[in-house]
Amino acid sequence: MPQNALPPASRSSLRPTLRRRLDQIGIGLAGLCAVHCLATLVVISTLGFGGHFLFDESIHRVGLALALGVAAVAIGWGLLRHGRLLPFTIALGGLLLMAAALIVPHGANEFLLTLLGVALVSAGHLMNLRAAR
Structure with a gap:
């Protein structure tokens, strides 16, 4: 049944589900980013290979673009719904x-900026989920 064929009450109940799923996707992306960072450290330091793939700048750019897109929709939508600025500000x-991590050379600073960034984005998504209840 197309969404437009649903009664207005049913249509509005679909919106929070989509926004909730986007927040959950945002949290998942943040987790994948953290796993990528940790895996890169472990693989490079213990095995000494994989750097050409794991350090590829395009992975970081695509990850940031995905995080920006999902956060813009989910957290922006949440802000319009619940009016709380804190989840938006944290994210x-x-x-x-995360963007600053793209500017610094590979190493400890990039790692710390990225992990702190994804932790804050994830926290923003969690706050957004809780605020929308």
Whole structure:
């Protein structure tokens, strides 16, 4: 049954589910980013190979683009729904840290900026989920 054929009450109940799923996807992406960072460290330091793939800049750019897109929709939508600025502010800070990690050379600073950034983005998504209840 197409969404337009649903009564108005049913249509509005679909919106929070989509926004909730986007927040969950955002949290999942943040987790994948953290796993990528940790795996890169472990693989490079213990096995000494894989750097050409795991350090590829395009992985970081695509990850940031996905995080920006999902956060913009989910957290922006949440802000419009519940009006709380804190989840948006926390997530924005995390996205800025993730962007800063693209600027610094590979190493400890990039690793710390990225992990702190994804932790903040994930926290913003969690706060957004709780605020929308």
